Amino acid sequence: MARMSAEERRESVIRAATAEFARGGYHGTSTEAIAKRVGVSQPYLFRLFPGKRAIFIAVVERCIEDTIRTFEEASDGLHGEEALSAMAQAYRRVIAEEPERLMMQMQMYLAVTAAEADGDHEFGEAVRRGWTRLWDTVHLPLGADAGETTSFMAYGMLINCLVAMGFPPDHRVWAGLAPAVRTADLRAD
Template sequence: MEGLRLPRTQRRQQILAAAAQAFAETGFHGTSLADVATRVGVSQPGLLHHYPNKQALILAVLEERDEEDSRHLEETFREADPSVVDWLMALCEKNATQPELVQLFTVTAAESLDPAHPAHEFFQRRYRRIRQAVATRVELDQQKGRIDPTLVPTDLASELIALMDGLQLQWLMRPPVDMCAILRRRLERLTAAAGVAARQGGARSDA
């Protein structure tokens, strides 16, 4: 029996939430449309009315989560000039409230290494976009003296993304690590090093 009839937008959100949980638990290949339909309380044809196949469904789930992260950052820093530390910590603290979505991205990113995976291109584009966004923040911080100007922004961006991904994986394990505390300490060392470099540069110029 079909679940209670809902407005289209509300039903799609319900489907995406159920699909995100299913994909996080069993991966793309282990999840069936029938399972998602059961979780939502609709028939499989009813589910297909909104998403024509499993490939379209997982891409919709991933894109919705990325859009939500973008909205969160825009709202958080609407009237601010965030440093890369502020920006990454805001993401980490948000992720700490949604373990199911962190698990979804961790599992699906690993699966997507297969070029035949439906999310392969999504994650290729996503990592390029995130690296560029973090590198841009690093460059702005270097101009303001917050980060050592001798560091290569794209290299540092890759390092910080790898750190966050690795911490998220360990956070999902038991016992979990305190990923945001570890990340903050690493970022504070990064900005502290910039202060040391600036003082040393000033001392040399005065000599």
């Protein structure tokens, strides 16, 4: 069996860390747990990444990039309602097939809040830059309409919260999304 390159090992760490951070958050996840999941020693983990924060930031960047790519691929060549519907359907698949990505999104928002409360604004800036890129990715296919973009993102965040809290699709809390049928299809089945 061929040995993995350092880059392949970094990818393994990012995947393992995504699962660990999605479940335990930044403060509740140990580098030991990440190393164990990857099958490497902690010293080797720190040869790949200078520390836990660097691993977390790599995971955050990957999560945002994957979501941007999801929306770009879904809306390619589409505009307006067609783009909105395609992006909503694509995100529905993410929620159903990649729940760790959804939970990682929630964890990164919590980590920004905690870091900023401790006076660390650098981390929040990195996350806000990524989120702004995500907003821009949605904005153009929706006709560069700030209202449509804000509405799409707001519904998405509400849906993230409802899914993260475990509300089943038939629960009454989803009823308020009925007028926004185009975004209601983000709910996981």
